[in-house]
Amino acid sequence: MSIDLYVFSLINGQALKWHWLDFTGFVIAKYSEYVLVIILILFLVINFKKYWRMVLEAIVAAFFTRLVLAEIIYLLWFRPRPFVTNSVNLLIDYNAKESSFPSGHASFYFALSTIVYLYNKKIGTIFYIASLFIVLARVFVGIHWPSDILAGAISGILVGLALNKISKKYLPK
Secondary structure: OOHHHHHHHHHHOOOOOOHHHHHHHHHHHHOOHHHHHHHHHHHHHHHHHHHHHHHHHHHHHHHHHHHHHHHHHHHHOOOOOHHHHOOOOOOOOOOOOOOOOOOHHHHHHHHHHHHHHHHOHHHHHHHHHHHHHHHHHHHHOOOOOHHHHHHHHHHHHHHHHHHHHHHHHHOOO
């Protein structure tokens, strides 16, 4: 058994045991992601002048990672989702024709979290923890492999770091 399948089985194997956990996993996997975007927008409402650069970088990094980098990988390599090739505890209906690797959610939210962290360590840490819950919930509900999450998180972090470095060099302060 591969380590990916083993870790997936450990996480997804907890599904369908407790109603409250299934509900929590479902809500986190499907809806909680919007909370981080709303918090990011609140930064602009609170103090546009102070946070515009952070928010702009976070949005660019997240969308570039998800809509460009992840999409290129999807075109180059199709990986079936866990529920397509295995018997899993599937809690969310999902399109079996969409590639699983890398996780678009992980790439998006870890890019966002990286930028926020580079500007504010405390809030960035909260963003990272929330992102971790979001992506682990997607394994829990049966729609991603752990390696999809890991690859998405790494790509998001790397794009966030690179974009921040470029931004510091070329954007006015």
